[in-house]
Amino acid sequence: MPTLSVFTDVPLAKKLEGSLLKTYKQDDHPNKTFLAYKVCMTSEGQPWVSSVVHKTRMQIAQDPSLNYEYTPVTGMKSFIQASLNLLFGKNSQVIVENRAGGVHTVGDSGAFQLGAQFLKTWRQDSPIVYIISSQKEPHGPIFQDMGFTVYEHTFWDSMQLCLDPNMLLNVVEQAPHGSIFVIGNIGNCTLTQSHWTQLMILMKSKQIFPFFDIPYQGLSTGDLEEDAGFLQHFVSQGFEFFCSQSLSKNFGIYDEGVGILVVVALNNQLLLHVLSQLMNFAQALWLNPPTTGARIITSVLCNPAMQAEWKQSLEGVVENIMMTKEKVKEKLRLLGTPGSWDHITEQKGSHSYLGLNSQQVEYLVRKKHIYIPKNGRINFTCINSYNIDYITKSINEAVLFAKDSEE
Amino acid sequence: MPTLSVFTDVPLAKKLEGSLLKTYKQDDHPNKTFLAYKVCMTSEGQPWVSSVVHKTRMQIAQDPSLNYEYTPVTGMKSFIQASLNLLFGKNSQVIVENRAGGVHTVGDSGAFQLGAQFLKTWRQDSPIVYIISSQKEPHGPIFQDMGFTVYEHTFWDSMQLCLDPNMLLNVVEQAPHGSIFVIGNIGNCTLTQSHWTQLMILMKSKQIFPFFDIPYQGLSTGDLEEDAGFLQHFVSQGFEFFCSQSLSKNFGIYDEGVGILVVVALNNQLLLHVLSQLMNFAQALWLNPPTTGARIITSVLCNPAMQAEWKQSLEGVVENIMMTKEKVKEKLRLLGTPGSWDHITEQKGSHSYLGLNSQQVEYLVRKKHIYIPKNGRINFTCINSYNIDYITKSINEAVLFAKDSEE
Numbered sequence: 001m002p003t004l005s006v007f008t009d010v011p012l013a014k015k016l017e018g019s020l021l022k023t024y025k026q027d028d029h030p031n032k033t034f035l036a037y038k039v040c041m042t043s044e045g046q047p048w049v050s051s052v053v054h055k056t057r058m059q060i061a062q063d064p065s066l067n068y069e070y071t072p073v074t075g076m077k078s079f080i081q082a083s084l085n086l087l088f089g090k091n092s093q094v095i096v097e098n099r100a101g102g103v104h105t106v107g108d109s110g111a112f113q114l115g116a117q118f119l120k121t122w123r124q125d126s127p128i129v130y131i132i133s134s135q136k137e138p139h140g141p142i143f144q145d146m147g148f149t150v151y152e153h154t155f156w157d158s159m160q161l162c163l164d165p166n167m168l169l170n171v172v173e174q175a176p177h178g179s180i181f182v183i184g185n186i187g188n189c190t191l192t193q194s195h196w197t198q199l200m201i202l203m204k205s206k207q208i209f210p211f212f213d214i215p216y217q218g219l220s221t222g223d224l225e226e227d228a229g230f231l232q233h234f235v236s237q238g239f240e241f242f243c244s245q246s247l248s249k250n251f252g253i254y255d256e257g258v259g260i261l262v263v264v265a266l267n268n269q270l271l272l273h274v275l276s277q278l279m280n281f282a283q284a285l286w287l288n289p290p291t292t293g294a295r296i297i298t299s300v301l302c303n304p305a306m307q308a309e310w311k312q313s314l315e316g317v318v319e320n321i322m323m324t325k326e327k328v329k330e331k332l333r334l335l336g337t338p339g340s341w342d343h344i345t346e347q348k349g350s351h352s353y354l355g356l357n358s359q360q361v362e363y364l365v366r367k368k369h370i371y372i373p374k375n376g377r378i379n380f381t382c383i384n385s386y387n388i389d390y391i392t393k394s395i396n397e398a399v400l401f402a403k404d405s406e407e
Numbered sequence: 408m409p410t411l412s413v414f415t416d417v418p419l420a421k422k423l424e425g426s427l428l429k430t431y432k433q434d435d436h437p438n439k440t441f442l443a444y445k446v447c448m449t450s451e452g453q454p455w456v457s458s459v460v461h462k463t464r465m466q467i468a469q470d471p472s473l474n475y476e477y478t479p480v481t482g483m484k485s486f487i488q489a490s491l492n493l494l495f496g497k498n499s500q501v502i503v504e505n506r507a508g509g510v511h512t513v514g515d516s517g518a519f520q521l522g523a524q525f526l527k528t529w530r531q532d533s534p535i536v537y538i539i540s541s542q543k544e545p546h547g548p549i550f551q552d553m554g555f556t557v558y559e560h561t562f563w564d565s566m567q568l569c570l571d572p573n574m575l576l577n578v579v580e581q582a583p584h585g586s587i588f589v590i591g592n593i594g595n596c597t598l599t600q601s602h603w604t605q606l607m608i609l610m611k612s613k614q615i616f617p618f619f620d621i622p623y624q625g626l627s628t629g630d631l632e633e634d635a636g637f638l639q640h641f642v643s644q645g646f647e648f649f650c651s652q653s654l655s656k657n658f659g660i661y662d663e664g665v666g667i668l669v670v671v672a673l674n675n676q677l678l679l680h681v682l683s684q685l686m687n688f689a690q691a692l693w694l695n696p697p698t699t700g701a702r703i704i705t706s707v708l709c710n711p712a713m714q715a716e717w718k719q720s721l722e723g724v725v726e727n728i729m730m731t732k733e734k735v736k737e738k739l740r741l742l743g744t745p746g747s748w749d750h751i752t753e754q755k756g757s758h759s760y761l762g763l764n765s766q767q768v769e770y771l772v773r774k775k776h777i778y779i780p781k782n783g784r785i786n787f788t789c790i791n792s793y794n795i796d797y798i799t800k801s802i803n804e805a806v807l808f809a810k811d812s813e814e
Contacts, residue, residue: 005673006616006647010529013683038477047476061461061468069454070445070661106513107693122417142691209413240413254477255698266412276420284549285692286514291662292699 020371029369033387035378036371039249040219040317040350043384049252050313052306056299060292070288073279075104075260079294082301083260087214087228087245094235098268102245103278104289107257108215111244112139112182114261115211117281118274119180119242120146126178126209132168133184135351135377137213148180155189156375161343161355163189165199172202179206184213187220187230188348200237210234210241216249220349222318224311240265247297250314256293317381321350324380324388331392337399353377356398363402368394427778436776440794442785443778446656447626447724447757450791456659457720459713463706467699477695480686482511482667486701489708490667494621494635494652501642505675509652510685511696514664515622518651519546519589521668522618524688525681526587526649527553533585533616539575540591542758542784544620555587562596563782568750568762570596572606579609586613591620594627594637595755607644617641617648623656627756629725631718647672654704657721663700724788728757731787731795738799744806760784763805770809775801 024034040048060066074080080102084095094100105111119126129148131137134155143150153171157164168189172181181203191199203210212231218224234241243262248254261278265271282289300306322345329341343355356364356376364370370391372378383391431441447455467473481487487509491502501507512518526533536550538559547557560578564571575596579588588610598606610617619638625631641648650669655661668685672678689696707713729752736748750762763771763783771777777798779785790798 005677006530006614007672007677007681010677010680010684012680013687015683015686047474049475053475057468061464067454068456068460068660068662070664106697107695109691109694113692123413138690138694141687145691207413253475255475255695257477257693257695257697265414270412270414270417273417273419274414276422277417279422280420280548283545284516284552285520286664287516287545288514288662288664290513290664290697290700293697 020373024371027369031390032369033391034371035382036373037379037382039254041381045384047252047254048317050310052300052310053252053296056296060295060299071291073283073287074275075289076291076294076298079298080104080260082298083245083247084262086224086301087262088231092235094264099266099271100262100264101271101275102260102262103275103282104294105259105261106286106289108246109142111259111261112142114278114281114285115242116142116146118278126180128176128179129182130171130175130179131182132171134163134188137184139182156353165189165191165195169198172199172208175206175208177206180209180211182211182213187227196233200233210239212241212243214243215246218250218314219317222315251297253293253296258293321380324383327388328383328392331388332396335392335396337396350381351377351379360398360402363398364394370394427780431778434776438797439776440798441778442789443780444786444789446661447788452791454659454661455724457717459707459717460659460703463703467702467706478698480690480694482696483698483701483705486705487511487667489705490652490654491669493631493708494669495638499642501671506673506678507669507671508678508682509667509669510682510689511701512666512668513693513696515653516549518666518668519549521685521688521692522649523549523553525685533587535583535586536589537578537582537586538589539578541570541595544591546589563760572596572598572602576605579606579615582613582615584613587616587618589618589620594634603640607640617646619648619650621650622653625657625721626724629722658704660700660703665700728787731790734795735790735799738795739803742799742803744803757788758784758786767805767809770805771801777801
């Protein structure tokens with residue numbers, strides 16, 4: 001008699017992502033192109049790695065003075081301090097007053113997992129999470145699985161073809177008192193002083209708890225300070241908040257996914273209480289965070305020459321992005337593609353909306369084998385001298401003929 | 408008017424561990440000794456690192472062919488396969504029949520966190536977890552926080568001074584149908600064929616789900632196969648189970664905490680269903696596991712010369728442990744310490760019970776500044792030529808005078 005499996009009732013789980021990449025990989029069309037990689041790519045189509053990383057990796061491997069003991073549950077202290085300085089600036093109010101701290105987290109989800117666990121336990125009266133970003137974020141399920149009600153909104157106005165700060169303001173206005181706001185990529189969206197004032201007043205009066213996402217500081221404008229500058233509005237207004245600071249993409253150490261759950265509290269004592277609770281959660285999650293990524297980053301951040309080289313490498317990436325966007329716009333102009341394509345160059349960072357409608361996106365995917373997400377937000381670093389002509393001609397075709405292709 | 412903190416109600420969390428080490432560090436007695444490190448120490452008092460690790464780290468840093476892209480959510484495939492082969496043997500039934508698999512996990516807790524999340528969701532009728540080990544394990548709180556009722560039992564019989572398989576059998580007998588059993592260090596406990604037969608029958612009839620813990624394969628007997636050999640009993644009896652396979656301690660890459668949640672199912676299809684669900688949990692936990700540790704381990708396991716060197720390094724550690732235990736026993740004999748100290752050499756592995764009572768332990772800590780856990784289970788690799796005389800003399804004193812020291 002065969003034994004009954006204890007796993008009999010376990011169904012095959014739906015994959016949460018990656019189906020576009022899978023279809024791309026299975027496609028054998030010679031011109032197939034994937035424009036949805038998460039990370040910055042080089043002009044040779046390889047994931048970008050800052051030039052300082054290879055050197056630092058070697059130095060670390062050769063360093064006889066390093067020991068490889070367990071790191072504390074909170075992680076590498078020097079890594080946390082260096083990262084906080086990077087995020088806020090060494091002389092920032094929150095650093096000087098010793099009321100910003102952090103826990104070393106693992107992978108791209110770790111900081112959200114840890115933060116969500118804390119909020120679930122210590123803010124039980126805040127069951128609603130709004131995720132506001134210029135793209136669909138993968139954090140939704142983390143909060144949902146813990147019992148939060150999650151609403152997602154993007155800044156992108158697909159009619160006006162721009163990131164619209166009013167969308168953020170509208171959502172805050174409608175949100176219940178005490179909600180949690182996960183805010184990603186706000187730095188890509190230009191808020192006027194009046195927008196900021198309104199936003200601060202609204203969020204304060206509603207006691208909204210901000211949970212920021214800084215996924216690639218420096219890769220948006222090429223300027224590290226500018227990319228995280230919006231945090232200063234919240235610091236100066238005395239907000240307490242969480243921030244997921246990821247440092248994998250802006251160093252190019254994707255396989256060492258490392259980050260920090262940053263905590264800003266009103267004073268040092270409150271901060272220590274929060275960190276102590278986070279430590280207990282981290283202990284149950286992974287106990288000790290892996291250190292290679294943190295070591296590489298700390299070595300770079302604590303060495304002025306290396307840090308300068310790193311900054312230069314970030315600027316290089318952003319210059320290339322801007323150049324590619326200009327070229328795409330120019331090529332579309334030369335092809336006589338209807339519409340203004342200024343919105344391409346007006347957006348910051350590697351990932352920007354092409355501003356295509358769903359028929360046009362479908363045309364590109366189905367007819368031209370150019371794989372892009374449904375919202376038309378592509379990674380411009382995937383465009384290079386080998387594929388730019390094919391891509392721009394295809395966009396032109398899509399704009400001209402997409403409607404005709406409907407069956 | 409000062410703003411009220413959103414963290415006002417958050418208390419300082421109780422530290423879950425580390426207070427013994429903290430007291431040791433604050434002690435300024437010249438002879439202070441800490442015998443409770445988690446990891447194997449060298450005779451110079453440094454955390455042991457297998458000789459192959461440094462070489463491999465260098466090779467990896469120099470390898471121009473490596474890319475540092477995101478690893479898939481399940482982790483490095485080659486790492487998982489190599490680790491499964493290590494655990495079960497390449498020609499094991501479960502490997503050949505393609506019904507053993509795993510998910511690459513992070514740190515010392517990751518595999519338990521992931522496994523517990525799965526069990527909570529898919530075995531809701533199994534709310535009871537027994538943790539059976541030769542020591543108190545840190546996994547209890549992970550299960551407890553998820554709503555499981557947790558009972559902890561140790562194998563150690565402090566009267567008979569031995570690890571007692573009957574304790575395990577008794578617990579199984581009393582456990583409700585369908586309970587989950589986290590079983591650690593069972594390899595350190597010698598079960599006769601009759602014990603095994605009884606245990607298999609009992610566990611099968613009660614449909615108990617085993618969740619094994621293999622924290623340092625090879626560091627118990629010095630023989631990799633022997634250390635994980637007990638799993639074959641469960642494999643041959645057609646059990647389905649989870650196993651936390653940690654590979655940090657037996658390579659000496661403590662700071663790269665890496666492991667695998669191993670799944671054995673009745674067939675490949677069931678396995679794939681379980682792995683797909685685990686992937687979704689892993690995605691929310693960390694999304695992509697860091698790879699340095701996995702790369703080091705895979706390089707060693709897939710290179711026969713390196714693997715041989717690694718095995719030799721494990722044998723070396725275990726030989727040293729046995730030698731230290733013999734020396735301790737001999738020195739206690741020469742000092743005329745009352746009692747037989749055979750239980751020291753009869754126990755396997757780095758961590759073994761001294762067989763002292765609580766007064767004797769307290770005497771060592773308070774009067775002799777020798778820091779050992781309350782249960783008297785010490786790390787024998789912390790004993791070296793510099794401290795062995797002080798330690799054995801102190802044990803002798805404790806045995807002779809501990810009772811008198813009571814106030």
